[in-house]
Amino acid sequence: MTKSEQSAGRFAYEGLDRVIHEKARLGLLTSLVAHPKGLPFGQLKRLCGLTDGNLSRHLQVLQEDGLVSIDKRFEGLRPLTTCRITPSGRKRFLGYLEVLQQVLEDAKSEARQNGDKIGRLSTT
Template sequence: MPAKRKSDSARYSYDGLDRVLHEKARLGLMTCLAGSPDGLTFGELKSLCNLTDGNLNRHLKQLAEAGLVSTRRDETGSRPQTICALTDSGRGRFLQYLAELQRVIGDAQKQMKTNAARSKGRLATE
């Protein structure tokens, strides 16, 4: 096996994939909130992400503890509601996370194209 070039060291470690965000439910919550600058109600998030009350509470708590999401009570309507929104910090971290995710996808596509070309070349020479 050929020695790796220094520039290839840890090339695919993807340290920017934030563990707090890199979970299916939290990724869905962040995506919903990213498109809703005024925030969404607890019920809207529950429906959009297909989560139970308990699951939604747990994930919102983790996101809030990380400073990514804020929650507030809105008592202006006929029923009080919890409104959830991205914090400025959360919006920035989510954009960084998405950029890293795009890098992962790009690297995977390049690798697959390279492997397909190699396979095609092998078949042509056999």
């Protein structure tokens, strides 16, 4: 097998799930993985810096794909919406993170081979 055949598709990263990979949904799932008992809608909204409408839409996509469950009930007279990552959602998200880790390792390795120095990213 030639070197070009060996590297065909090497950087395809098929495990980078498009549903998860979107920035807001990545933040939502990260928040929910860190809180296995779930989070109230308002707290999730604040943690992820989303509007009510944006959060609702992203949660709908995640729920339709089986990644999260949404529990709506009343606490006294007030509505309470709690969002949780599902067991299959947790497994899928952790698998996604493994692929993302490989992306990072590959990028660092390739950059180092080209003489680049890799350190922490600077925002300045």
